[in-house]
Amino acid sequence: MKIIVCMKQVPATSQVEIDPETGAMKRLSSNTRTNPYDLFALETALQIREKLGGTVTVLTMGPSQAEIMMKDTYTMGADDAVILSDKKFAGSDVLATSYTLAQGIRVLKGADLILCGRQTTDGDTAQVGPAIAEHMGIPHCAWVSEILDVTKDAITVRQNLEAVTQVSEMHYPCLITVDKDMCVPRLPSYILKKKTADRPVKYLTFDDLPDQNLSRYGLTGSPTSVARMFAPPAKDSQVYLQGNAEEKANQLFQTLLSKKII
Amino acid sequence: MAFPYKKMDEADFDFIRSATSPDRVNVGAEIASEYYHDEMPNYGTFPPELYVEVESKEEISKIMAYCNENNIPVVIRGAGTGLAGGANCKYGGVMLSIMRMNKIYPIDHKNQTITVQPGALLLDIQAAVSAEGLFYPPDPGEKTATIGGNVITNAGGMKAVRYGLTRDFVRCIEAVLPDGSIERFSSNVVKNTTGYDIKDLVIGSEGTLCVVTEITLKLLPAPNCTCTLVMPFNSLEECADMVPKVLELPFVPTAIEFLERELIDIVERNLKKPLPVSEGEAVLIVMYDASSQQELDSAVEAAAEAALANGAIDCCIADTPERAASVWGVRGGILEGMKADSISQEECDVVVPRSCIAQYVKDAKRIASSLGLRVEPCGHCGDGNIHTEMLRGNDMTDEEWESATGECLKQLYALSKQLGGQLSGEHGIGNGRIEYLKEFVGPRMIKLYKAIKLAFDENLILNPGKIIEFNE
Numbered sequence: 001m002k003i004i005v006c007m008k009q010v011p012a013t014s015q016v017e018i019d020p021e022t023g024a025m026k027r028l029s030s031n032t033r034t035n036p037y038d039l040f041a042l043e044t045a046l047q048i049r050e051k052l053g054g055t056v057t058v059l060t061m062g063p064s065q066a067e068i069m070m071k072d073t074y075t076m077g078a079d080d081a082v083i084l085s086d087k088k089f090a091g092s093d094v095l096a097t098s099y100t101l102a103q104g105i106r107v108l109k110g111a112d113l114i115l116c117g118r119q120t121t122d123g124d125t126a127q128v129g130p131a132i133a134e135h136m137g138i139p140h141c142a143w144v145s146e147i148l149d150v151t152k153d154a155i156t157v158r159q160n161l162e163a164v165t166q167v168s169e170m171h172y173p174c175l176i177t178v179d180k181d182m183c184v185p186r187l188p189s190y191i192l193k194k195k196t197a198d199r200p201v202k203y204l205t206f207d208d209l210p211d212q213n214l215s216r217y218g219l220t221g222s223p224t225s226v227a228r229m230f231a232p233p234a235k236d237s238q239v240y241l242q243g244n245a246e247e248k249a250n251q252l253f254q255t256l257l258s259k260k261i262i
Numbered sequence: 263m264a265f266p267y268k269k270m271d272e273a274d275f276d277f278i279r280s281a282t283s284p285d286r287v288n289v290g291a292e293i294a295s296e297y298y299h300d301e302m303p304n305y306g307t308f309p310p311e312l313y314v315e316v317e318s319k320e321e322i323s324k325i326m327a328y329c330n331e332n333n334i335p336v337v338i339r340g341a342g343t344g345l346a347g348g349a350n351c352k353y354g355g356v357m358l359s360i361m362r363m364n365k366i367y368p369i370d371h372k373n374q375t376i377t378v379q380p381g382a383l384l385l386d387i388q389a390a391v392s393a394e395g396l397f398y399p400p401d402p403g404e405k406t407a408t409i410g411g412n413v414i415t416n417a418g419g420m421k422a423v424r425y426g427l428t429r430d431f432v433r434c435i436e437a438v439l440p441d442g443s444i445e446r447f448s449s450n451v452v453k454n455t456t457g458y459d460i461k462d463l464v465i466g467s468e469g470t471l472c473v474v475t476e477i478t479l480k481l482l483p484a485p486n487c488t489c490t491l492v493m494p495f496n497s498l499e500e501c502a503d504m505v506p507k508v509l510e511l512p513f514v515p516t517a518i519e520f521l522e523r524e525l526i527d528i529v530e531r532n533l534k535k536p537l538p539v540s541e542g543e544a545v546l547i548v549m550y551d552a553s554s555q556q557e558l559d560s561a562v563e564a565a566a567e568a569a570l571a572n573g574a575i576d577c578c579i580a581d582t583p584e585r586a587a588s589v590w591g592v593r594g595g596i597l598e599g600m601k602a603d604s605i606s607q608e609e610c611d612v613v614v615p616r617s618c619i620a621q622y623v624k625d626a627k628r629i630a631s632s633l634g635l636r637v638e639p640c641g642h643c644g645d646g647n648i649h650t651e652m653l654r655g656n657d658m659t660d661e662e663w664e665s666a667t668g669e670c671l672k673q674l675y676a677l678s679k680q681l682g683g684q685l686s687g688e689h690g691i692g693n694g695r696i697e698y699l700k701e702f703v704g705p706r707m708i709k710l711y712k713a714i715k716l717a718f719d720e721n722l723i724l725n726p727g728k729i730i731e732f733n734e
Contacts, residue, residue, distance in 0.1 A: 036584055075579070184538045184588050187492060187578035190566040 001054030001152065003045045004111040005078070006101055006132065007038035009062055009069045010122040034069045037117025039185035041178050045115050046077045046186065048150050055079040057108060061089055061100055067201050074196035075188035082108065086205040091219030094123070098131030099216050103209040105136065112172040113155060118143055118179050129177035140175040141168050145182050264722040265733045267353050268333045270311040278314055278356065281324040286315040286362075296342065297357055298350060305347025305694030310337070310357035317362050319436070319444055319475040326473065327442025329356060329723050336440075337725050338469045340381065340408030344415060345609070346692030348468045352727040360410055363475070366390050373450055375433055377478045380410025387479070397484040399425035402688070403594060410474050416466030418688035420517040420593075423644030424551065425482075427688075429465045436476035437464060440719040450478050463714065468690050469725040471718040485551035487558040488516070490580040490589050493569040494542025498522055500573045501544040502620035505643045507568050508548055509616065513561035517549040518644030519593055525638050529595045532602035537592045538585070541575045546643065547589060596640055596651075604636070604653035608667040612678035613647040613687030622681055626650050629673045633666045634658075647687030650674060675702055691729045699729070 012031040045056045058073045060066050061084040070081035084104045092100060105111060116129035126142065133140035145160040148167065156169040157176055170176075206217065215221055239255070241248040256262045268274075270289075279287045288294075289312045299307040316322050329336050335355030342349055351357050364381035369391065376398070378387055385405040391398045400412065402419035411417070413435070417428045425431075434448040447461035448454050464471055495501040501520050508515055521537070522544045530536045539545060548565055552558035566577035580586040600607055614622045623639045630637030630652060641649040652670055654663050675685055675698050685702045686695060700708055711730045715722070722732055 033582060039584075184536050185585075186540070187538045187580050187585055187589070190491075190577035190579060191570070193579070 001049065001052045001113070002111045003049060003054060003056045004105055004108065004114045005038070005042050005045045005056060005058050005073075006114065006116045006129070007042065007058055007060050007069065007073070008035045008117075008120050009033070009060065009066045010035045010120055032065065032068075034072065035117055035120045035122075037119055037121070037178070037180055039117075040180055040182055041115040041117045042073060042076060042078065043183045043185040044147060044178050045113075047183070048113070048147070048155075049077075051150060052152060054112075057082060057111070059101060059104055059108070060084065061092070061097060061104070064203075070201040071196070072188060074199055075190075075193040076186055077189070077192060080202065082202045082204055084204050086217075088206040088214065088218050091222060092217065093222035093224035094125050094127045094131055095223060096217055096219075096221035098128045099135055099211075099221065100209070101128070102132045102135035103211055104204055105132070106210055107204055107208055110136075110173060114138075114173070114175040116175065116177045118177050126177070129175060133175040136173075136175075138173045138175060139170050140177070141170060142177045143179055144176045145179045147182075264333065264726070265353075267335050267355060267723075267726075270334060270355065274328075274332065274334060275312055277328055278312060278325060281328070282314055282316060282321050286317070288313045293357075297339065297359075300339075300342050300344040300347060300349045300692075302345050302347050302694055305692060306350040306352055308351045308354070310351040311354045313357045313359065315359045315362050319438055322358065322360075322438045322473050322475060323442045323444055325356065325358060326438050326440055326723075330441050330721055333721065333723065335723050335726050336473075338410075338414075338473050340411035341383065341404075341406055343404045343407040344411060344690070344692065345611075345694075346415075346468070346686070346690040347694035348415065348690060348692035348725070348728055349411075350693065352693055353733075355723075358473070360408065360473075360475075364408075369394055369396065369481070370450070374481045375450055375478050376481060377476060378409055379476060380408060380413070380474045382409050383407070384409060384412060391481055392484060395484055396481040398431065398479060398481055400428045400431060403597075409477055409479070413465055413474055413477055414467060414469050415690045416688075418642070418645070418647065420519060420549075420642055422642065422647075422688075423518055424514050424516040429462060431480045432461065432465055433478040433480050435461050435464055435474055435478075437472035437474045439472050440721065440724045444475070445472075466690070468692060468728050470715060470728055470730075471724065473724070483553075485553055487552045487555050488586070489550050489558055489562050490586045491548045491550075491562060491565055491569070492537070492539045492578040492580065492589055493546040493548065493574040494539055494576060494578070495544050495546065495574055496542065498544040498623060499620050501542075501546050502623060502643065504546050504569060504572050504574070505616060505619055507572050508546075508565060509644070511561075511564050511568060513550060513557075513564060515548050515561075515565075515644060516551045517547070517642070519547040519641065520643045521545050521547065521593065521596075521640055522638065525596060525599075525640055526592060528603045528638070529592050529599035532599045533595045535592050535595050538580075538588045539576075539578045546574075547593065549586075600638065600651055600653060605656065606654035606663060608652040608671070609689075610650040610652070610671055610674045611647070611686045611689040612650065612674060612683050613645065614678055614681045614683030616644070616646045618681040618683070619643055619646055619648065622648060622677065622683070625677050626674055629677065630670055633670050633673075634662075635666050635670055637670075642687070645687070646683065671698060693728055696727070696729065696731060 009032045012033045056078050057080040058078045059082050119126035143159050144157040146158040149156040154171045159166045241251045293313045298309050335353045337351050339349040339359050360381045363379040365379045366382050367377045369376045401421045402417040412428045436446045526537045550561040569577045580589045636653040638651045
């Protein structure tokens with residue numbers, strides 16, 4: 001079983017800085033962390049490997065500082081880590097990012113199963129995973145909340161799609177994006193940290209990719225233009241319930257019911 | 263005076279209304295039943311005759327003077343999160359809430375202290391302090407407790423290993439004595455050998471000596487870096503034996519806790535919170551704080567190497583807030599998990615010398631199983647404060663449960679004493695453990711306790727029937 005997990009290093013703070021000129025996110029901050037959703041993807045991959053055997057390769061696109069994250073995945077149990085890093089990839093939107101990652105996966109000779117986190121905490125589009133699958137022409141299931149079964153031939157998953165829950169079975173090769181809280185990511189192991197201290201992180205650049213058409217990569221390959229990014233205004237309307245505890249509980253119940261929250 | 267206390271009448275109610283404000287006074291059936299007890303209703307549930315929310319030390323002074331004169335008991339209540347049956351009106355009378363006295367004054371940077379009123383919540387104080395890059399370390403699990411409650415019970419918590427207890431952070435106290443006089447114990451000084459140290463006597467006195475109205479707390483610079491390690495072992499004995507090894511290292515841990523797999527499973531089963539470490543029958547959780555990443559890395563490496571050299575299966579590193587939360591979330595879910603897993607629980611809060619933890623745990627399990635009880639020891643390994651939780655089996659009758667827990671507690675306290683430990687490490691005596699204290703400390707000590715109580719409160723009106731009982 002060959003598994004590839006796509007991961008991303010994101011700013012450690014939730015206060016993301018946006019470049020006012022390009023609308024792109026500033027990534028110069030040295031304070032970074034692994035996108036939390038991706039750790040659920042890695043844990044899921046490691047559990048599948050424990051059950052079926054095989055390898056787990058982590059793939060990311062980003063500057064060389066992503067090496068810290070990749071080394072961290074070794075301490076959790078990843079077998080290989082590959083960084084797609086080139087100035088030509090800078091300024092990529094969802095389309096260019098997913099295309100570059102798909103190209104990287106081709107260089108790695110594909111995989112039976114590709115896993116991504118549901119979304120990142122900086123871009124929040126939740127589109128990169130499904131877009132990789134489209135570029136590769138393989139089936140995918142996004143927003144997976146549970147792995148119901150996994151065998152050598154196929155994976156059965158539950159997708160939590162807000163209004164409906166869907167159970168799907170896919171044959172390999174395929175891609176899933178996993179929701180948070182579907183498992184608890186294991187902690188880095190000190191034993192693995194020592195064992196993998198000298199294990200290198202591999203790099204792939206533009207020159208290594210099969211498609212050498214520059215217009216598919218980086219800023220030029222990114223049709224998205226972000227007009228403006230802003231925090232949504234906080235709602236200031238408050239509802240005060242009146243009455244005794246029982247009456248208030250009833251009112252609260254009715255309100256939640258009418259808003260279809262329960 | 264004292265027993266029997268005066269039954270409060272309309273004139274008493276009116277006095278307290280006039281000394282405070284009628285809208286802050288409830289009497290009789292108006293008083294919500296949550297004010298009948300603290301977090302442990304089985305350690306005492308008693309309705310107050312009057313409930314009042316005070317707003318100043320002057321109001322407290324008037325109430326105390328009046329009650330002292332009229333032989334009416336007064337019990338002070340903060341957030342009611344105590345675990346010893348301390349804040350309940352065992353002999354009726356007044357329940358005086360200090361929750362409205364919750365001011366947090368600006369930090370005194372030159373002295374690195376903060377002065378607060380007793381009703382300020384621990385979480386609000388910690389937030390105010392951390393906003394200015396400082397740190398108030400005492401960290402009992404219950405963050406919604408008041409600082410007044412923390413001081414009067416000398417709250418401990420997980421970080422006691424490195425930083426000590428609430429007592430270690432109290433610079434001075436202002437309090438109202440039972441006769442209504444207002445006194446200050448010590449002042450904002452670092453050392454003090456001026457007479458008896460009343461401040462330290464008041465801390466941990468469980469509301470039996472005076473009413474705390476203002477507290478000045480010592481602060482520390484906030485540590486910049488923190489990391490939690492989880493060391494899985496094949497047995498609890500190996501896990502407990504690791505504790506002195508961690509303490510021998512040249513890095514002082516902030517917290518050391520242990521958890522057995524059975525307890526980890528209880529939390530996972532009931533709260534859906536799995537520990538991110540699947541190996542081991544028992545795990546030791548060790549936390550380090552440091553002022554630099556380099557210092558932290560050295561501590562982590564030294565501890566991890568020591569763990570592996572002493573039989574740990576691995577040493578897992580929770581080096582991000584999310585990872586640490588996934589570990590501490592399980593530790594924090596123990597009480598809730600156990601409540602969901604059994605119909606009743608009884609807790610023993612003994613503290614033993616750190617060298618005797620393994621022995622205590624082993625013997626505690628033997629004692630409990632000989633009495634047909636399920637017992638789950640867990641807790642603050644770093645300071646020897648082992649919370650021994652007894653869980654009621656579904657097929658036990660009330661009588662069987664009560665007699666088994668009573669006997670189990672008796673034997674556990676005897677075991678603790680034999681190992682050189684104490685009856686309670688951090689929850690206190692209150693009403694819940696009063697029947698065991700006398701035998702534990704002996705008659706001479708009880709006589710001394712009584713003399714101290716009388717020196718402050720000769721009419722026995724302040725929180726009567728807690729720690730010591732005169733009505734026998």
